[in-house]
Amino acid sequence: MAVKSIQFKEHTLDISYEILNPDSSVDMIILHGWGSNKALMKKAFAPYMDAFRHIYIDLPGFGGSTCNLALKTSDYARIVELLMIHLNASKDIIVGHSFGGKVALLLEPSILVLLSSAGIYRTKSLKVRAKIALFKFLKLFGLSKFREFFVAADAKKLSEPMYQTFKNVVDEDFSKEFASFTGKALLCWGKDDTATPLSSAEMMHKLIKGSMLSVYDGDHFFFLNHAKDISQNIENTFLKTLEHK
CATH class of the missing domain: 3.40.50.1820 (Alpha/Beta hydrolase fold, catalytic domain)
Structure with a gap:
């Protein structure tokens, strides 16, 4: 290596x-x-x-x-x-x-x-779209610290640069x-x-x-x-x- x-x-x-x-x-x-x-x-x-x-x-x-x-x-x-x-x-x-x-x-x-x-x-399911909408609503009130309860399993516990990367690439x-x-x-x-x-x-x-x-x-x-x-x-x-x- x-x-x-x-x-x-x-x-x-x-x-x-x-x-x-x-x-x-x-x-x-x-x-x-x-x-x-x-x-x-x-x-x-x-x-x-x-x-x-x-x-x-x-x-x-x-x-x-x-x-x-x-x-x-x-x-x-x-x-x-x-x-x-x-x-x-x-x-x-x-x-x-x-x-x-x-x-x-x-x-x-x-x-x-x-x-x-x-x-x-692939179009997201209604359940996933609802979770995304709820998280965006919570962000308006400064509650983005609850991110890990809403993001996909692949994105949990990522560093901030890697989380932003995940958002950039996941739906291409x-x-x-x-x-x-x-x-x-x-x-x-x-x-x-x-x-x-x-x-x-x-x-x-x-x-x-x-x-x-x-x-x-x-x-x-x-x-x-x-x-x-x-x-x-x-x-x-x-x-x-x-x-x-």
Whole structure:
């Protein structure tokens, strides 16, 4: 594991990363989801794909990486790009789980691998909308200290910069970005996923021209049990890109 200090918008962010198979010539960036870290992704994929240089990154605010300012998803993509410049890494293959899928998409790799990716907006339930309205009402009377009773589970106990970041990224609709992606795209999903449901995968599959969709047993973290098959799909997708060059 290593740490690189990145200068971004007059702030210093310490970004933790780890590289496996350092002598391999094909780069594969692997990005985790919201609230997770690189260790989870390494646990899944480290045993496979020896021909690729694995680069596991803790996104700012997670794992061993710091974050002292509010960010947007586009900021995350730029920070990853700055780290990639330091590592002399190419955008050959980028794998992204959940929130990391949106970051991966903005990086515009040759091969995009989305694991239960976020990015398709879903209308909030009446219950959630009511909680948001009540919290906004309480804020008018200086009662925002009760925030933790109203925010989503993913946002509880976050620092103020990370809470603002969460609000920036949670409801983004990347439909246009999916539709404009021109590289190869492999979508892998858990059929019982409730965080990013299979309907989101089907929408992305329609939006991304020529994309491939593989559905597996399991929930939002299905890839932990299917990493070997997913890895074979990634390798086959990479080989197909070589055939068309």
